[in-house]
Amino acid sequence: MTDYLQTQLRAVLDDLGGVPDDFDVALEEPANEEHGDLAANTALRLGSLLDDNPRSIAETIAERLRDRVDPHRIKSVEVAGPGFINFRFAQDYLFDGLAELLAQGDTFGRTDAHTGETANVEYVSANPTGPLTVGHGRNAVLGDTIATLLEWTGYDITREYYFNNAGRQMRVLGQSVRARYEALVGEDVPTKTLTVDDEEVEVPASFPEDGYLGTYILDIAEQLYEEEGASLLTTESLAPFRQAAEEAIFADIEATLDRLNIEMDGYANEQDLHDGGTVQKILDGLTEAGLTYEENGALWFKTTEFGREKDRVLVKQSGEPTYRTPDIAYHTTKFERDFGLMIDVFGADHHAAYPDVLDALDVLGYDTDRVEVILYQFVTLVRGDEPVKMSTRRANYVTLDDLIDEVGADVTRFFFLMRSADTHLNFDLELAQEASDKNPVFYLQYAHARICSIIDKAEEVGFSPDADVDLSLLTHEAELDLIKELLDFPQVLRSAAEARAPHFVPNYLEDVATTFSQFYDHCRIIGEDNDLATARMHLALATKTVLKNGLTVLGLSAPRNM
């Protein structure tokens, strides 16, 4: 409908003349329903442009619109206030839309706005040094849902996970495992004391200062001991320890993601980029561009040339690249695969890290307008009023797995999605566990289950969803409100996709559930005259479809009963 009216408005403006081609004919849904179903501020914005009274411009436009608009779609075109043009939908339009919704079923909400376009969404991307944290959870769920939203607008999506497995972190990981293994195998292994977060921890003497203290490291060491016995004591190489750790931790990560209904299409890792020569290639490229220099034994990237505060190191004194070098290389592989859109989901702590990656890609001739970075703010766990204390360093935190154990996958996903990415998230464990109307997930799922039950009951007394139906019997205000709400769904998904803002969807679904409850409160289904009952049953069915599709987009289940 928005598209239709925009076209009509544009045509009128062309007739009038004097309006620039790039003038934005925006339509909006008025907050106040007295102002119609859609409103255009066109005349107000043209006022200064045409140097005329907005009110009279609006009258002229409205006059011409009335002549050309399809009366089966638009009931009225009115001028109001300082010069708004308000449109009211014809009921036929609502009934046609509802019939269309029912016909589309599971696919209602999908649009072809971006059909034929490809996009890569990179998310999670946690390095395999330990279990996923709650913060990774927000990343994972956000990325996954943005990907789904893009799919629903037609994009061909690749979900990708990139991790560093070649650098310092993995070496420290290997050393941590080795130290635990040696302590396990040997007898009277000397120990030392580390002070972490003001607490003293006793570890084997060979344990690295910045090693990983989590108990999962002990598990991996034990596993190695069971499989290899003491044979690894004599090896010089860290590789077996590192590898065992990477595999074990990665298996855990994948299992956790699977619980959240997340499946990646592909994984990319740093080591492959070294082995394949991609890292060297970008170093050569940047050097050829004259943007690198050596100093103190390190290779620097002249980021100050792009207005950054300081230059950045590409290759450390030690000969190892910094994280940004393979990251640049990784992005070039995405460009080589020719994605039209590349989205990276990062925590707010990374915000300073990507500009130089983009600078480098620019220099190398890639169109960085195709890369978008989504930053999300941190998550704080609270239980009622009490913040949950965590120390990442000691791995003394609530892991993502712990969180899912405690509140379930649906609630975990929903709570991560219901707030805008750039607001700090307070995750209330007490509320999350509550099975009541205080908990928005519950409210939504309850509405869905209730509708399923109503439909089942209606079928028991002889109503069929396949029966001929006269939707035009739905004339009660509560019915019309609900139909309008349901028909917004495709546009909501599209806006959410384009704004990369999944939280539009939970907010909208809550409105749907509320509007349905209002309808249900006013209008009986069973017990009414047969034709009306059939029509209302179809409206319930349509609501169920929207709730189900919406929950599906969010990656949540839509239970039939609870």
Next chain:
RNA sequence: GCGCUCGUAGCUCAGUCGGACAGAGCAUCGGUUUCCGGUACCGAAGGCCGGGGGUUCGAAUCCUCCCGAGCGCACCA
């Protein structure tokens, strides 16, 4: 010190492009049930949209300064 994000009702937060009297949920107070899931619905109360200046016909939204919070400012990722 510099950069990014944020500051909206008691609490948690919406408010896509500047628009018509600033919204929701929870909490509080009051009401509704012979009836298809009352785990619901209706209503009331509650806000100088952090503060000052500016741009505009019009600002929670844009610009600027100030205050406050979080996160960064590595040869960690």
